[in-house]
Amino acid sequence: MKKFFATLILTCLLLNCLAFLPACTGTVKLLYEEIEADGEIIAYSVVGVRNNKAEFDITIPSSYNEKPVVSIKDSAFKENKLLKSIYIAETISTIELDAFFGCSSLTNIMVDENNNYYKSIDGNLYDKDETEIIQYAIGSTETNFIIPEGVNVINNGCFLNAIYLTDVIIPDSMCEIGAFAFASCSLLKTVTIGKNVGVIILAAFFGCNSLENVFFKGSKEEWENINIGENNTCLTGATIHYSL
Numbered sequence: 001m002k003k004f005f006a007t008l009i010l011t012c013l014l015l016n017c018l019a020f021l022p023a024c025t026g027t028v029k030l031l032y033e034e035i036e037a038d039g040e041i042i043a044y045s046v047v048g049v050r051n052n053k054a055e056f057d058i059t060i061p062s063s064y065n066e067k068p069v070v071s072i073k074d075s076a077f078k079e080n081k082l083l084k085s086i087y088i089a090e091t092i093s094t095i096e097l098d099a100f101f102g103c104s105s106l107t108n109i110m111v112d113e114n115n116n117y118y119k120s121i122d123g124n125l126y127d128k129d130e131t132e133i134i135q136y137a138i139g140s141t142e143t144n145f146i147i148p149e150g151v152n153v154i155n156n157g158c159f160l161n162a163i164y165l166t167d168v169i170i171p172d173s174m175c176e177i178g179a180f181a182f183a184s185c186s187l188l189k190t191v192t193i194g195k196n197v198g199v200i201i202l203a204a205f206f207g208c209n210s211l212e213n214v215f216f217k218g219s220k221e222e223w224e225n226i227n228i229g230e231n232n233t234c235l236t237g238a239t240i241h242y243s244l
Helices: 002-025 220-224
Strands: 028-037 040-051 056-060 067-072 083-088 108-111 118-121 124-127 132-135 144-146 167-169 190-193 213-216 239-242
Touching: 028 056, 028 067, 040 056, 108 124, 220 239
Parallel strands: 040 067, 056 083, 083 108, 144 167, 167 190, 190 213, 213 239
Antiparallel strands: 028 040, 108 118, 118 124, 124 132
């Protein structure tokens, strides 16, 4: 009789485990939104992801339900701290604001080489012409970063919460540093800024409390002519070194 009850209890436990197995193993599933024209679905946008796994990589496909996937919507992956890497298909023509905001584990952003709008360089997201750096993979543990010559805009929030960065070099080709571009880069100590930067927008260096030295490749007069937005006291309060 004892053996019978022991077998019964073991069977019940096994059935319970099987019943909860899908939730335990988890899945990664992209969430989509329909794009319609004249009452017909013509394409899809990625609006989010459902994930129960510890960490994951994701591929944005070129099609869904036999229709092209053309965009990644605003905040689609916002604050997803489990996303490690993402591959973006050639069909994606729009990546909206804050799509990867707060993705603190994101170390690699890859783009299909046939995409006409975006490009990946060393795991970071740029526009196809390489004139704008859109999103730095903030989960990267690299401490130094050199923005390539030819880039003239740093996108809003591009480096936000890149907590490992200590030194950044901004090239002479740069014209504009976007809002919150380096905000909360708490270990950032040194920034080199190209002489042609004309605008540093609101809170670009907000929360960069370790920033000690700013090396400006122009003169003091040119520095004073830069339009520096509010909440950039971490930048203006650092020691400014001039090249001319």
